[in-house]
Amino acid sequence: MGVKMIRIYNTMTKSLEEFKPIKENQVSMYVCGPTVYNYIHIGNARPAIVFDTVRRYLEYRGYKVNYVSNFTDVDDKIIKRANEEGVSCEEIAHKYIKGYFEDTKKVNLKEEGMQRPKATDYIEEMQDLVKNLIEKGYAYESEGDVYFQVEKDKENYGCLSHQDIDNLRAGARVEVSNIKKSPLDFALWKKAKKGEPSWDSPWGKGRPGWHIECSAMSGKLLGKDFDIHGGGQDLIFPHHENEIAQSTCGSGGNYAKYWMHNGYINVDGEKMSKSLGNFFLLREVLEHYEGRVIRFFVLGAQYRKTIDFSDNELQQSKTGLERIDNAILRIKEKVKDGSVEGGEDLLSLKLDIEDAKKRFIAAMDEDFNTAQGIGVIFELIKKINKYSEIEKLSQEGIKNLGMADTFVTYIMEEVLGVLLKKNEDNLGNLTAELVEFLLELRKKARSEKNWALSDEIRDRLLKIGIKIKDGKDKTTWSL
Ligand SMILES: [Zn+2]
Numbered sequence: 234m235g236v237k238m239i240r241i242y243n244t245m246t247k248s249l250e251e252f253k254p255i256k257e258n259q260v261s262m263y264v265c266g267p268t269v270y271n272y273i274h275i276g277n278a279r280p281a282i283v284f285d286t287v288r289r290y291l292e293y294r295g296y297k298v299n300y301v302s303n304f305t306d307v308d309d310k311i312i313k314r315a316n317e318e319g320v321s322c323e324e325i326a327h328k329y330i331k332g333y334f335e336d337t338k339k340v341n342l343k344e345e346g347m348q349r350p351k352a353t354d355y356i357e358e359m360q361d362l363v364k365n366l367i368e369k370g371y372a373y374e375s376e377g378d379v380y381f382q383v384e385k386d387k388e389n390y391g392c393l394s395h396q397d398i399d400n401l402r403a404g405a406r407v408e409v410s411n412i413k414k415s416p417l418d419f420a421l422w423k424k425a426k427k428g429e430p431s432w433d434s435p436w437g438k439g440r441p442g443w444h445i446e447c448s449a450m451s452g453k454l455l456g457k458d459f460d461i462h463g464g465g466q467d468l469i470f471p472h473h474e475n476e477i478a479q480s481t482c483g484s485g486g487n488y489a490k491y492w493m494h495n496g497y498i499n500v501d502g503e504k505m506s507k508s509l510g511n512f513f514l515l516r517e518v519l520e521h522y523e524g525r526v527i528r529f530f531v532l533g534a535q536y537r538k539t540i541d542f543s544d545n546e547l548q549q550s551k552t553g554l555e556r557i558d559n560a561i562l563r564i565k566e567k568v569k570d571g572s573v574e575g576g577e578d579l580l581s582l583k584l585d586i587e588d589a590k591k592r593f594i595a596a597m598d599e600d601f602n603t604a605q606g607i608g609v610i611f612e613l614i615k616k617i618n619k620y621s622e623i624e625k626l627s628q629e630g631i632k633n634l635g636m637a638d639t640f641v642t643y644i645m646e647e648v649l650g651v652l653l654k655k656n657e658d659n660l661g662n663l664t665a666e667l668v669e670f671l672l673e674l675r676k677k678a679r680s681e682k683n684w685a686l687s688d689e690i691r692d693r694l695l696k697i698g699i700k701i702k703d704g705k706d707k708t709t710w711s712l
Pocket residue numbers: 264265266447472476
């Protein structure tokens with residue numbers, strides 16, 4: 234598909250860099266997944282949708298993508314939740330992983346060909362990495378805990394969040410602790426407290442710290458050097474900074490080459506977060522809006538920009554998406570109607586499609602600018618609508634309209650992952666509404682003891698294949 238010139242904003246260098254994967258035409262990508270102690274909220278859904286789109290676009294540009302995103306299924310928050318509900322941590326994790334898949338399926342995440350490791354399946358790898366860090370002198374054991382000694386990685390630590398260690402030390406809370414050598418040191422391994430899930434280790438019974446989980450899983454599944462590491466911008470410090478310290482000191486590799494971070498979702502000008510309590514669960518929003526509308530809403534902004542979440546914004550996304558639906562449905566009708574001799578052949582539409590494709594790729598190549606990419610589609614839709622108004626089309630004209638349908642549908646559904654309404658859906662709804670309407674009329678007839686009319690409606694419906702059944706308080710129907 235021509236020369237690939239994708240540029241990615243790298244948090245590490247604070248600049249747009251030309252994307253050159255380590256292995257030609259292959260991309261390895263790790264994105265921090267959710268800690269499964271609750272259903273995900275819209276703020277958690279954003280990275281899932283954003284990086285799913287990044288993956289889809291890279292595939293569209295001809296790369297083979299090895300995409301890994303984890304579940305953190307052992308963590309303080311899970312333990313707390315399990316204690317509150319009086320069940321095991323495994324039960325909590327199981328419940329919310331299931332919930333995650335139920336919810337994200339509706340925003341059309343592409344699960345096929347991706348890996349979703351659970352932290353608890355990689356305890357051995359985590360312990361190996363901790364052992365390695367102790368041996369190399371980067372970490373120390375203290376009363377059953379193991380800490381990473383940040384001072385030992387002075388040269389590098391802070392490279393992602395652009396802070397130096399002296400500033401960090403000055404800003405750190407003065408902790409009175411005999412366990413840690415410095416307040417900057419972070420836990421790699423935590424000694425088990427009573428009633429917590431734990432694993433045997435050289436340092437006694439305990440469990441991994443959060444940061445080591447991602448280092449161990451990405452190292453195991455993608456190797457010591459991989460292309461893209463993604464996540465929400467709130468993970469830059471300390472989580473990603475600590476991942477870098479652990480992995481580079483442990484493996485001697487460079488860890489991730491490009492660091493991508495998505496922006497926040499705000500509610501009334503404040504970041505949506507669990508701690509502020511201003512969050513909306515994805516499943517709650519799904520009760521009011523289709524998943525495809527939510528996905529379209531999220532992709533309506535470039536991924537690094539802050540998004541304002543409101544009913545009004547979602548409504549606008551819905552209206553916009555329906556404009557695309559309708560344009561495509563109209564084309565399909567036109568194509569079905571067929572061509573007329575001497576009709577127009579829409580050669581300029583063909584050029585419009587080629588131009589839209591070029592501009593869509595240019596927008597997405599520049600740090601995955603979905604907002605601009607969608608803008609290009611809207612401009613094409615405007616033109617398409619004009620063409621669909623033309624009464625008589627030649628065979629060539631029909632062919633070109635069909636091409637517009639194929640192009641828009643492919644970009645929307647396969648590349649952006651936003652499903653369009655199908656003709657059958659509309660007909661399905663229409664049928665349902667008509668039948669309901671007839672049943673209402675029949676009910677009225679029955680209440681007026683007009684049995685003849687009531688029976689006629691029933692019989693006529695049966696004739697066209699709709700069977701109705703009178704229940705105790707409700708009449709139901711089936712095809
Ligand atoms: Zn992580």
